[in-house]
Amino acid sequence: MSIRPVTSETLAQATMEGAGVHLHRAFGFHNPEQMDPFLLFDDFRNDHPRDYQRGFPWHPHRGIETITYVLAGTVDHADSLGNTGSLGAGDVQWMTAGSGILHQEMPQGNKAGQMHLSALGQSARPSEDDPAALSRRDKPGHPRNSR
């Protein structure tokens, strides 16, 4: 039994994504090995529709998995697999981009104008039944073989 030490404490930084959505990024886009397997964590908590309503129109993803966890408000989504739906407070959505997906996420907020959610992105392991992935993994010197 050993308690994990705190190695760093940092505040999420304000930034913009999508078609002008204000958000706070806890980490992302640098040092992917530091948080492996996690790549990015965004905190979208806005109380002003103008800061989020332009949303995330159609965009591609490949090779990443994302978890979206809604705390308040609703998000309408649609994707190239034909899924459409709406996520509400307390709901979670997992998306595996795999070989490629196009999707859009449009925040609608709640009656008070709030839209609160968090988004986590992580590396996706290649499929076990993918011959190319298997051969890559068996290659000497591949990081996975030196574990």
Added chain:
Amino acid sequence: MTQPRYQDVTSPDIPEIHDDDGSVVRVIVGSFWGKTGPVDGIAADPQYLDIFVPAGIKKTFKIDTHRSAFAYVFEGKGSFRDASRPRGVLLEKELRGQEVNIRDMSGDRTLVQFGRGDEVTVQAGDHGIRFLLISGAPIREPVAWHGPIVMNTDAEIRQAMADLRNGNFIKPAH
């Protein structure tokens, strides 16, 4: 590469555990305290918990040693530092008979990263604390990243961009 996949889970299907001390844990992904979250079949076997710890309560949460782990605070305050291993000069006060290190309190929008060990400890501040506790097994693969595209090599990124331009980004299901 694996097929794209989408999984929506509505709130009532997410297990919520209420402990006797008033702590509440929602198990979004993974297993915790005997409950398993509804999202499955995910690479890196992640654990994603939404945790509330009431004012003055100290809790520990087990996390397998091999996992990368972080917490993200979004309500209240608390300390994730192990009081038995203080660092530097401490500023302390007493809260419900327990000493609390004020300087080490983490509040809204704080990312807390953890080193090696098999548990995470949190001492809630005087309004309690709500945070996400997230961990996963490292994949240890090279990462090449361009916006929403994440691959192992730059060549794969160039291929993805070419696929987008040429209209064959979406692969037929096999």
